[in-house]
Amino acid sequence: MSKRLIEKYNVPAPRYTSYPTVPYWNDEPFEISEWEKSVQLSFKESNDTDGISIYVHLPYCESLCTYCGCNTRITKNHSVEEPYIHALLKEWAMYRKVFGKRPVIREIHLGGGTPTFFAPENLKYLIEGILAGATIHADAEFSFEAHPANTTAEHLTTLYNLGFRRLSLGIQDFDPKVQFIINRMQSFEQVKAVTDKAREIGYTSINFDLIYGLPLQTVESVVDTVEKVSALMPERIAFYSYAHVPWIKPGQRRYKDTDLPGTQLKQQLYNTGREMLTALGYKEIGMDHFTLITDSLYKAEQKGTLHRNFMGYTHQHTQLLVGLGVSSISDSWYGYAQNAKTVEEYTSLINSGVLPIVKFHGLTEEDLLLRQHILNIMCAGKTCWNHHLHSSTGLLQAVERLQPLADDGLINLNSWCAEVTPLGKRYLRNICMAFDARLWAKKPATQLFSMAG
Structure with a gap:
């Protein structure tokens, strides 16, 4: 991979868990009824067949991981657990009224924050409250994120008994120097203990999150981390680029820009990790993901059914994703639709009896068309436009913007299709940007996104 390409494509770029991306949503005033009608339509079209997905945001952490870009609330006061869960269940009850019919739940994912901040009995109360009055889809998959340093056997057993079979552990890097500067401390022994116990209980899919590009990270620390991971062989690994956005997350100002690896070193960190994971038998899936061939993500990619939403990659498609919290x-x-960003505003709106929506974007016909092409690139590595080309100005312009990427060998391009090359897999975010009509129509005056490299 040439230095020229690395430098050329190391630009701010969205991760495309949505299109349009959040900064480009409409900012006009809206009525909650607009969102409710959208939910009702989607529910009516898909509930009985696909079922729905539920993402639950549990924001609390006992300490701040300085690399983290998530919405968190730092506290050691665990009395916050029960009031927050009551608010979540009130929100869910509001959605149940919007549905007007018994929901079929296909996916539940607990994210954070630190879901395992919450006591097992409180998580049990939450999940039982969500499942009451719902039907569980025959192909349901429940998953949760966990901190290796505070996940207990009781957490694992309680959630397993509620139907959870997937577990994601945030590791990032095992190097003590890196862990110290990002304030994310967990030992290999702790990770091994949680992994072994989860497998003993019956969890069938375990994911490790690893990050490259962290402050003070070296090739040696990446090698050591992957070697330790190889002793446990999780079914999935998310190996993704550190997103340095200190203008959004002030905690990242704990370290200086000079603590971060430069563009060339960061590329070396990625290549080292990727080569080691591939040598271990992992297959690269979509963007940033590596799986064993026994994992459902790999099988979904092979079948062409891989899907991507705000929860990341999934092996099955649901049209409606409800985010709680x-x-x-x-x-x-x-x-x-996005909920209020502070606990205080969220709970105030909930207690007022209204859905806590503060941002809404209704997709236009062109949004929907371009969204599908971006999903195709992210999930299948290929997209074709056929008869749509001359019916969309945004698509016509996207095809023009694809030509330089083809010239650089990132895609194979013809009159009707674009297909990502092996070289281009490293640049999926850049390729998707060609279809981002809203970004090109209004280029940001300041940096909104992390660097693509």
């Missing part, structure tokens, strides 16, 4: 984003396919 502070800052959660919901997706009806026809529109997006």
Whole structure:
């Protein structure tokens, strides 16, 4: 991979868990009824067949991981657990009224924050409250994120008994120097203990999150981390680029820009990790993901059914994703909605008896068309426009913007299709940017996104 390409494409770029991306949502005033109608339509179209997905944001952490870009609330006061869960269940009850019919739940994902901040009995109360009055889809998959340093056997057993079979552990890097500067401390022994116990209980898919590009990270620390991971062989690994956005997350100002690896070293960190994971038998899936061939993500990519939403990559498609909790984003396919970003505003709106939506974007016909092409690139590595080309100005312009990427060998391009090359897999965010009509129509005056490299 040439230095020229690395430098050329190391530009601010969205991660495309949605299109349009959140900064480009409409900012006009809206009525909650607009979102509710969008939900009702999507629910009516898909509940009985696909079921729905639920993302629950649990924002609390006992300490701040300085690299983190998530919406968090730092506290050691665990009395916050029960009031927050009551608010979540009130929000869910509001959605149940919007549905007007018994929901079929296909996916539940607990994210954070630190879901395992919450006591097992409180998580049990939450999940039982969500499942009451709902039908569980025959192919349901429940998953949660966990901190290796505070996940207990009781957490694992309680959630397993509620139907959870997937577990994601945030590791990032095992190097003590890196862990110290990002304030994320967990030992290999702790990770091994949680992994072994989860497998003993019956969890069938374990994911490790690893990050490259962290402050003070070296090739040696990446090698050591992957070697330790190889002793446990999780079914999935998310190996993704550190997003340095200190203008959004002030905690990242704990370290200086000079503590971060430069563009060339960061590329070396990625290549080292990727080569080691590939040598271990992992297959690269979509963007940033590596799986064993026994994992459902790999099988979905092989079958062409891989899907991507605000929860990341999934092996099955649901049209309606309901986000519960502070800052959660919901997706009806026809529109997006985001909840209030502070616990205080969220609970105030909930206690007022209204859905805590503070941002809404209804997708236009062109949004929907371009969204599908971006999803195709992210999930299948290929997209074709056929008869749509001359019916969309945004698509016509996207095809023009694809030509330089083809010239650089990142895609194979013809009159009707674009297909990502092996070289281009490293630049999926850049390729998707060609289809981002809203970004090109209004280029930001300041940096909104992390660097693509």
